[in-house]
Amino acid sequence: MINIAIMGYGTVGSGVVEVIGRNQDVISQRAGDKINVKYVLDLRDFPGDPIQEKIVHDVDVIINDPEIQIVVEVMGGVEPAYTFVKRCLEAGKSVATSNKALVAKHGAELLSIAREREINFLFEASVGGGIPIIRALNSSLTADRIEEITGILNGTTNYMLTKMFYEGAQYDEVLKEAQDNGFAERNPEADVEGYDACRKIAILSSLISGQQVDFEDIYTEGITKITKEDMIYAKKMGMTIKLLASSKRDGDHLHAIVAPALLGSEHPLYNVNGVFNAVFVNGNMLGDAMFYGSGAGKLPTASAVVADVVDEAKHLHRNIMTMWKNEKLELLPIEDTQKRFFVRISGDEDMRREETEAAFGSVTFVNVEGLENEFGIMTEKMTEGSYRKIAEKFDGILHMIRIEE
Amino acid sequence: MINIAIMGYGTVGSGVVEVIGRNQDVISQRAGDKINVKYVLDLRDFPGDPIQEKIVHDVDVIINDPEIQIVVEVMGGVEPAYTFVKRCLEAGKSVATSNKALVAKHGAELLSIAREREINFLFEASVGGGIPIIRALNSSLTADRIEEITGILNGTTNYMLTKMFYEGAQYDEVLKEAQDNGFAERNPEADVEGYDACRKIAILSSLISGQQVDFEDIYTEGITKITKEDMIYAKKMGMTIKLLASSKRDGDHLHAIVAPALLGSEHPLYNVNGVFNAVFVNGNMLGDAMFYGSGAGKLPTASAVVADVVDEAKHLHRNIMTMWKNEKLELLPIEDTQKRFFVRISGDEDMRREETEAAFGSVTFVNVEGLENEFGIMTEKMTEGSYRKIAEKFDGILHMIRIEE
Numbered sequence: 001m002i003n004i005a006i007m008g009y010g011t012v013g014s015g016v017v018e019v020i021g022r023n024q025d026v027i028s029q030r031a032g033d034k035i036n037v038k039y040v041l042d043l044r045d046f047p048g049d050p051i052q053e054k055i056v057h058d059v060d061v062i063i064n065d066p067e068i069q070i071v072v073e074v075m076g077g078v079e080p081a082y083t084f085v086k087r088c089l090e091a092g093k094s095v096a097t098s099n100k101a102l103v104a105k106h107g108a109e110l111l112s113i114a115r116e117r118e119i120n121f122l123f124e125a126s127v128g129g130g131i132p133i134i135r136a137l138n139s140s141l142t143a144d145r146i147e148e149i150t151g152i153l154n155g156t157t158n159y160m161l162t163k164m165f166y167e168g169a170q171y172d173e174v175l176k177e178a179q180d181n182g183f184a185e186r187n188p189e190a191d192v193e194g195y196d197a198c199r200k201i202a203i204l205s206s207l208i209s210g211q212q213v214d215f216e217d218i219y220t221e222g223i224t225k226i227t228k229e230d231m232i233y234a235k236k237m238g239m240t241i242k243l244l245a246s247s248k249r250d251g252d253h254l255h256a257i258v259a260p261a262l263l264g265s266e267h268p269l270y271n272v273n274g275v276f277n278a279v280f281v282n283g284n285m286l287g288d289a290m291f292y293g294s295g296a297g298k299l300p301t302a303s304a305v306v307a308d309v310v311d312e313a314k315h316l317h318r319n320i321m322t323m324w325k326n327e328k329l330e331l332l333p334i335e336d337t338q339k340r341f342f343v344r345i346s347g348d349e350d351m352r353r354e355e356t357e358a359a360f361g362s363v364t365f366v367n368v369e370g371l372e373n374e375f376g377i378m379t380e381k382m383t384e385g386s387y388r389k390i391a392e393k394f395d396g397i398l399h400m401i402r403i404e405e
Numbered sequence: 406m407i408n409i410a411i412m413g414y415g416t417v418g419s420g421v422v423e424v425i426g427r428n429q430d431v432i433s434q435r436a437g438d439k440i441n442v443k444y445v446l447d448l449r450d451f452p453g454d455p456i457q458e459k460i461v462h463d464v465d466v467i468i469n470d471p472e473i474q475i476v477v478e479v480m481g482g483v484e485p486a487y488t489f490v491k492r493c494l495e496a497g498k499s500v501a502t503s504n505k506a507l508v509a510k511h512g513a514e515l516l517s518i519a520r521e522r523e524i525n526f527l528f529e530a531s532v533g534g535g536i537p538i539i540r541a542l543n544s545s546l547t548a549d550r551i552e553e554i555t556g557i558l559n560g561t562t563n564y565m566l567t568k569m570f571y572e573g574a575q576y577d578e579v580l581k582e583a584q585d586n587g588f589a590e591r592n593p594e595a596d597v598e599g600y601d602a603c604r605k606i607a608i609l610s611s612l613i614s615g616q617q618v619d620f621e622d623i624y625t626e627g628i629t630k631i632t633k634e635d636m637i638y639a640k641k642m643g644m645t646i647k648l649l650a651s652s653k654r655d656g657d658h659l660h661a662i663v664a665p666a667l668l669g670s671e672h673p674l675y676n677v678n679g680v681f682n683a684v685f686v687n688g689n690m691l692g693d694a695m696f697y698g699s700g701a702g703k704l705p706t707a708s709a710v711v712a713d714v715v716d717e718a719k720h721l722h723r724n725i726m727t728m729w730k731n732e733k734l735e736l737l738p739i740e741d742t743q744k745r746f747f748v749r750i751s752g753d754e755d756m757r758r759e760e761t762e763a764a765f766g767s768v769t770f771v772n773v774e775g776l777e778n779e780f781g782i783m784t785e786k787m788t789e790g791s792y793r794k795i796a797e798k799f800d801g802i803l804h805m806i807r808i809e810e
Contacts, residue, residue: 019548019690020548022689022690023548023549023550023689023690026547026549026550027547027548029615030547030727031547124545130688130691130692130694131694132541132545132546132694135540135541135544135545136537136540136541136545139540139544139712139716140529140537140540140541140712141537141708141712142431142432142435142436142711142712142715142716143424143425143428143432143707143708143709143710143711143712143714143715144428144431144708144712145428145431210434268676268697270676271673271675271676276693283535283708284427284428285424285427285428285704285705285707285708285711286535286698286699286704286705286708286709287535287698287699287702287704287705288681288698288699289535289536289537289696289697289698289699290695290696290697290698291694291695291696291697292673292694292695292696292697293691293692293693293694293695294691294692294693294694297692299690299691299692300690300691300692302548302690303546303548303549303688303690303691304548304691305548306547306548306690307544307545307546307547307548307549309548310547310548311544311547314725318723320719322435
């Protein structure tokens with residue numbers, strides 16, 4: 001029997017208890033031993049809940065119990081999770097976590113402690129919920145140099161953009177509806193401003209480079225400025241708009257960005273709708289691959305956490321995670337990235353055609369019925385720096401959205 | 406340094422040499438040691454090729470060399486691959502293979518030899534080429550009971566069906582074009598009759614059940630009877646037609662089938678086009694997930710083989726593959742599976758409406774312009790056995806295609 005402790009009895013924590021309970025037989029078989037939840041750490045009590053007898057309020061009970069070999073951290077937030085996890089690892093206990101904030105900030109250090117102790121720090125559920133992208137990078141795509149990883153990593157914003165695309169709704173309406181349905185929080189900032197996706201792509205960028213990528217360095221733009229009108233243009237061009245978190249290799253460096261992007265219908269991420277997440281990967285040998293699934297939700301996330309527990313149970317005294325060094329990777333400045341831009345411009349197209357081409361060079365004009373006194377253009381490929389220089393001096397730019405290709 | 410031998414220097418074998426050569430640095434880093442190709446077994450010589458000096462014609466050179474720790478088998482076919490692989494494993498060498506015929510037929514036995522010897526027999530590339538579905542089932546989706554696995558597992562037929570759907574071409578034309586482009590073989594039977602997909606779903610079915618599923622037991626229907634007209638009906642219904650290989654749990658048993666199926670546009674496999682493969686998985690905790698990528702091709706397949714070599718290098722004396730027992734799993738009879746059926750019927754709809762409803766019960770009629778003297782129906786859900794009983798006695802059935810939901 002392998003005894004584990006769960007730190008945090010919120011949505012994911014109770015999901016972990018449920019998954020272990022319901023799939024006990026297959027889990028024991030795969031782990032090679034029965035997994036027993038011995039403690040659940042929470043500040044609260046849960047009278048009447050079957051786990052009440054396992055509730056402890058003091059983390060030292062867990063850390064000092066030599067019977068506990070694996071600890072699940074599903075409290076969220078950097079502190080006290082960081083202190084607790086570090087102490088568990090130092091006490092020789094493997095840790096599985098779903099906590100993206102913790103992993104983005106302290107992943108390199110916690111991995112190195114686990115490596116020294118020949119135990120494991122795993123975090124499959126921290127990116128893409130139930131999508132097994134981290135284990136894929138760590139143990140499946142090992143023959144490849146990963147050239148690109150681009151994901152739809154936030155279910156809330158994808159749900160909202162899907163609604164805007166298919167129903168022609170405005171941002172404020174869909175946000176309210178998402179909040180009413182429980183798909184968005186009352187304070188939606190972490191989702192709609194792209195902060196959540198940013199931490200996740202920071203983790204993936206660190207894994208594909210083997211170095212520390214600080215999330216603070218990643219250019220991040222949310223979806224709060226995306227309008228119904230933008231979606232009308234997107235449809236006209238045979239595209240959709242998604243919040244993409246992306247990391248692309250350029251020599252030994254990476255370009256990383258979180259921003260809404262226009263996506264053509266042939267792109268594997270085009271059809272990822274609703275609360276689903278997906279991660280597109282390009283390897284220099286493998287070519288294109290994509291992983292799709294539930295990016296959040298109690299049971300899918302808990303399923304990923306428990307899969308990490310199973311892996312840790314199978315590797316109790318053997319470190320299995322590829323290294324992610326503490327050494328910081330400098331990202332390339334966003335000004336140097338090359339792409340095409342879609343720009344909405346106010347005024348009459350015929351009147352401004354010459355001026356627009358003089359400024360942006362060769363462009364494709366886009367018009368949609370019902371949107372008067374404005375027009376759209378798609379530029380040729382140029383650096384973001386060049387675009388910014390032009391845009392600074394050009395009157396009447398209503399909105400710019402990058403085009404993903 | 407870890408010495409390996411490659412058995413077979415065809416497309417995949419030369420791809421393995423290329424992947425190891427080009428990505429030497431990342432591969433060594435992840436394997437924890439340099440991977441060196443010491444021998445290449447082939448009946449032919451390759452004068453002028455850098456591997457010529459490594460060519461051996463006798464498998465005993467490999468088997469008797471204690472320096473060889475890992476063997477790559479990419480010859481294809483059951484024999485002599487089976488004899489060679491078994492001897493390598495018995496000599497304590499881990500084996501990585503892309504050979505679906507070998508794995509479908511002898512997987513259980515070869516896995517059990519590897520397990521006894523504390524070495525590994527891995528076969529990621531045998532299903533879905535570069536898509537890491539086997540490692541996902543073995544080490545990522547371990548907290549779940551897998552309820553369904555449905556894949557587009559053959560690139561040739563998917564390329565053909567995609568062409569037929571988008572270009573309105575007939576079967577014979579696209580087959581010829583696929584052959585001219587090298588996407589289909591001169592003798593295309595293994596692909597178009599579904600035999601290739603059948604072996605692959607047999608492997609996946611064995612892995613999700615943990616028991617031997619014999620490919621001979623799986624009902625298999627190819628795409629040779631799919632016509633341009635079927636595609637016109639599919640479009641009219643907002644669907645497409647794909648060759649699906651599927652395994653669905655029903656209690657402790659599985660329903661398995663390979664057959665063309667109608668698929669609605671919301672299904673994650675709907676947009677998998679051209680030579681790409683994809684595998685849809687439903688877990689009882691995870692919900693829906695999908696894995697997408699290159700199902701074949703020299704480098705994607707070689708990338709998967711080399712990833713297995715890396716995993717074997719990291720686990721030289723430790724068995725990591727979940728068990729797949731020799732004990733045979735009886736599949737449920739196809740007559741007991743429940744689904745809706747699309748049926749094309751000759752004659753005039755108005756004249757045959759009453760008779761059709763009397764036979765099939767409540768149905769949805771489908772008509773397409775330009776197809777005279779025939780009509781289509783979609784039945785309600787019924788067992789295949791019931792459908793067959795009705796169809797036997799019903800005159801003028803032109804074609805039946807199952808509907809996947």
